[in-house]
Amino acid sequence: MDTAVCPVSEAAVQRAAALLKAGQVVAIPTETVYGLAASAYSGAAVRRIFEAKGRPQDNPLIAHIAGLDMLRGLAAGVPRAAYALAEAFWPGPLTVILPRGPLVADEVCAGLGTVGVRMPAHPVARDVIRESGVPLAAPSANLSGSPSPTTAAHVLADMDGRVSLIIDGGQSAVGVESTVVSLVGRPTVLRPGYVTPAQLGEVLGAPVGVAGAVTAPLAAGQKPESPGMKYRHYAPRAAILLVHGGQKAYIEYVNAHAAPGVWALCFAEDVPALQVPCVPYGGANNPQSQAAGLFVALRKLDELGAKTAYAAMPQTGGVGLAVYNRLLRAAAFRVIEV
Numbered sequence: 599m600d601t602a603v604c605p606v607s608e609a610a611v612q613r614a615a616a617l618l619k620a621g622q623v624v625a626i627p628t629e630t631v632y633g634l635a636a637s638a639y640s641g642a643a644v645r646r647i648f649e650a651k652g653r654p655q656d657n658p659l660i661a662h663i664a665g666l667d668m669l670r671g672l673a674a675g676v677p678r679a680a681y682a683l684a685e686a687f688w689p690g691p692l693t694v695i696l697p698r699g700p701l702v703a704d705e706v707c708a709g710l711g712t713v714g715v716r717m718p719a720h721p722v723a724r725d726v727i728r729e730s731g732v733p734l735a736a737p738s739a740n741l742s743g744s745p746s747p748t749t750a751a752h753v754l755a756d757m758d759g760r761v762s763l764i765i766d767g768g769q770s771a772v773g774v775e776s777t778v779v780s781l782v783g784r785p786t787v788l789r790p791g792y793v794t795p796a797q798l799g800e801v802l803g804a805p806v807g808v809a810g811a812v813t814a815p816l817a818a819g820q821k822p823e824s825p826g827m828k829y830r831h832y833a834p835r836a837a838i839l840l841v842h843g844g845q846k847a848y849i850e851y852v853n854a855h856a857a858p859g860v861w862a863l864c865f866a867e868d869v870p871a872l873q874v875p876c877v878p879y880g881g882a883n884n885p886q887s888q889a890a891g892l893f894v895a896l897r898k899l900d901e902l903g904a905k906t907a908y909a910a911m912p913q914t915g916g917v918g919l920a921v922y923n924r925l926l927r928a929a930a931f932r933v934i935e936v
């Protein structure tokens with residue numbers, strides 16, 4: 599199939615909605631990362647997403663809505679906590695896990711009794727959802743296992759010939775995927791994102807836990823709270839090694855390991871002192887900039903032919919936890935203490 603990349607326009611939104619109504623898959627911009635959308639109410643359409651991505655069948659998808667009215671039939675028994683979080687953070691980069699409703703296709707939930715729901719803030723995403731008239735299941739629009747796409751060019755690199763339409767909404771502002779919080783049982787963050795555990799706790803009036811698998815590999819045989827935790831994610835072809843230490847120790851370590859194919863995935867401030875080629879992913883004290891720059895930098899390392907990249911350690915609090923989680927997974931949990 600031919601893949602068209604269209605700039606944002608009313609006509610592009612209408613074309614996307616028509617394709618979605620016909621059971622096709624369309625790539626759309628969101629404020630977090632680009633999504634690969636299909637009707638959450640059509641099993642056949644959702645199966646096309648899994649095919650296009652090469653995604654494991656047991657990894658559920660997030661259903662995207664444009665208004666709270668769309669919760670009806672999608673989720674069942676929506677708890678008060680969900681409305682409180684919706685009021686505080688929707689539209690925005692937060693996904694809540696709820697008991698599933700009768701209308702959502704089994705394929706979206708991948709056999710679980712729950713469904714992830716998010717109301718994105720990006721106006722194009724919301725227009726496409728409204729025009730198509732149904733919640734849209736949409737995972738990140740990358741091939742399964744590769745870094746999430748934050749530009750239409752990233753989507754095209756992975757999805758050329760696999761989807762008929764990509765809407766180009768420019769660079770995703772947030773740059774990492776939404777925070778996923780389970781509201782089935784004790785509120786627990788399953789995937790950290792731009793909305794932090796502390797912000798969630800403030801709205802809910804009680805501390806919100808963070809699943810152990812966010813910062814540690816699953817033990818052999820351990821059942822993950824979220825199927826996505828099982829998979830090696832965000833991994834470029836280059837081997838990523840996360841270097842845990844201060845700026846001086848990081849620079850010394852990387853310079854001592856200079857060799858052909860060795861790169862630094864560093865902070866902007868590190869660039870002048872590094873003696874290996876480098877790709878900065880943000881400012882050392884600016885976790886928002888790191889979130890916005892990480893996936894771009896991971897893809898750039900591959901384009902530039904890096905074999906090994908030593909990554910500078912982000913802060914692990916606040917938004918930094920999302921950056922740290924993605925880097926740990928890109929590094930397959932290989933951390934070097936310096």
Ligand code: TXA
Pocket residue numbers: 628630631632633634657658659660691693695707710712713714716718736737738739774775776777778788789823824825826827
């Ligand atoms: O920001 C985002 O969330 C982006 C944009 C496109 O909205 N979407 C996204 O989707 O990141 P995806 O499929 O790449 O990641 C969804 C994550 C996976 O780790 C999946 O396992 C988890 O959410 N998830 C989805 N439904 C779940 C459920 N019912 N229970 C537990 N985890 C769930």
Ligand code: MG
Pocket residue numbers: 737738746
């Ligand atoms: Mg993904």
